[in-house]
Amino acid sequence: MNKLGELLGWLTAIFYGASAISFFLKAIYHRYASTIKNSLHINRPYTGLMKFAIRYHRLFGGIALVTLAAHFYIQLTTRGLNISGAFAAGLLVLQAILGAVGTYLVKVRKGLWFYLHRVTALLLFIAIIFHVLKI
Numbered sequence: 001m002n003k004l005g006e007l008l009g010w011l012t013a014i015f016y017g018a019s020a021i022s023f024f025l026k027a028i029y030h031r032y033a034s035t036i037k038n039s040l041h042i043n044r045p046y047t048g049l050m051k052f053a054i055r056y057h058r059l060f061g062g063i064a065l066v067t068l069a070a071h072f073y074i075q076l077t078t079r080g081l082n083i084s085g086a087f088a089a090g091l092l093v094l095q096a097i098l099g100a101v102g103t104y105l106v107k108v109r110k111g112l113w114f115y116l117h118r119v120t121a122l123l124l125f126i127a128i129i130f131h132v133l134k135i
């Protein structure tokens, strides 16, 4: 049970990363737009990867929530509450709520939700590092 709990923790971290990577792929694309577009070898695979990451951004975030729920359940029932884990979990839930607000209510990529969604992505990174390294 403990190994399964650990695996679910890693899956949560991986799907968080898969969701966050679209930000970096977009940032690199905008920074090096002309270099990427001018190289046939890079352009197609790079834009393909970027579009894939953007298309499945919400799905990856949603999967992270599901694996988190399972990780949470197993760790809570076998080891009890973990403070750094609970903190990271709270941020992930908040992140999904912000994402849903942006997608279904605001519907534009700007404003408070977008700012908070980006800040929470960074806070989540820090929280997950603290949790995994048991600092």
Ligand code: HEM
Binding pocket: 006, 008, 009, 010, 011, 012, 013, 016, 068, 071, 072, 075, 076, 079, 080, 081, 082, 084, 085, 086, 087, 088, 089, 092, 128, 131, 132, 134
């Ligand atoms: C975003 C949320 C979370 C992520 C990404 C996450 C990720 C992880 C990962 C990757 C591990 C394995 C660490 C290792 O192999 O040493 C782990 C372990 C663990 N997690 Fe989480 N976790 C999260 C939330 C939670 C929550 C809410 C709890 C509360 C019950 C929790 C409790 C634990 C416990 C007890 C361990 C074992 C720690 C140890 O071996 O001392 N985690 N977590």
Ligand code: HEM
Binding pocket: 015, 016, 017, 019, 020, 022, 023, 026, 054, 057, 058, 060, 061, 062, 064, 092, 095, 096, 098, 099, 100, 102, 103, 109, 117, 118, 121, 124
């Ligand atoms: C682990 C969870 C998540 C992380 C780390 C994350 C992170 C991010 C980041 C950093 C951005 C900014 C991208 C940019 O500046 O270009 C973004 C954009 C966005 N996110 Fe998330 N997000 C997560 C989950 C979600 C979920 C669950 C939803 C929807 C239900 C969502 C909806 C959106 C939308 C609509 C955008 C703006 C459009 C876009 O840039 O593709 N996100 N997300």
